[in-house]
Amino acid sequence: MDIKTFSALAEPNRFQIVELLKNQSYSVNDFVKILKVRQPQISKHLRILNNSGLVNVKPVAQKRIYSLNPDAFIELNNWIISFERSWTSRLDNLEEYLKLSKQEG
Amino acid sequence: MDIKTFSALAEPNRFQIVELLKNQSYSVNDFVKILKVRQPQISKHLRILNNSGLVNVKPVAQKRIYSLNPDAFIELNNWIISFERSWTSRLDNLEEYLKLSKQEG
DNA sequence: AATGTATATTCCTTGACAAGAATATACTCA
DNA sequence: TGAGTATATTCTTGTCAAGGAATATACATT
Secondary structure: OOOHHHHHHOOHHHHHHHHHHOOOOEEHHHHHHHHOOOHHHHHHHHHHHHHOOOEEEEEEOOEEEEEEOHHHHHHHHHHHHOOHHHHHOOOOHHHHHHHHHHHHO | OOOHHHHHHOOHHHHHHHHHHOOOOEEHHHHHHHHOOOHHHHHHHHHHHHHOOOEEEEEEOOEEEEEEOHHHHHHHHHHHHOOHHHHHOOOOHHHHHHHHHHHHO
16 A cells, blocks of 8 residues: 555545546646636646546646546555454454453563 | 545554554554654654544553544545446546536537 | 653654746647 | 647745654552
């Protein structure tokens, strides 16, 4: 799991961008209009999202169409799933700790 | 989805703490030894993880035992699942964009 | 009560990052 | 090619968060 994914999602505007891309693809200017954030900041945010692997770009004439990169979400999903035991198991964590620390001495 | 979860996970030490807690619970001093980070920073990181809802605390004598909070991971899982369409659908995003933007005019 | 152990908090400094402003680059079409 | 549209980059500034050092708080044991 690459930590860059989390820092990319930790910024409100970027999180919003990802939420929007859940439904469809958008150009840079689309985000400018929708989020009411100036174009340079949108471009910067998109670059960070792109570097983190969360989004893809495709140039269409002068426009650049951004979309979600499924791979990033698959990786994220796999990571979450690796915690499944921690939310399905009804084992009391405190007892577990005491048991384990007793083993260690 | 609360964005604080992402900023909490975006810091390397905190990410490591969460990874460790996947397997068992730990006290503050356990993290100090394992991660080789000074105690005050560990406490600070744990506070942030606690505020974001990712971990729980239980006092045991002088120790404070930290464990994962399943609720946070369930929420995270639900959020990821809401993207399932974006990684299962083989619909080409570019075509999708062109189609939608044609509708809008 | 005194001492030791475990953890939390405060203050300070420094580095990272977001926004603003200005500018550069890329592509299109007349 | 020149003008217009779309996007990216650079530079600067202000803010926030992380780490270090010192200190405070909480509990335990004698």
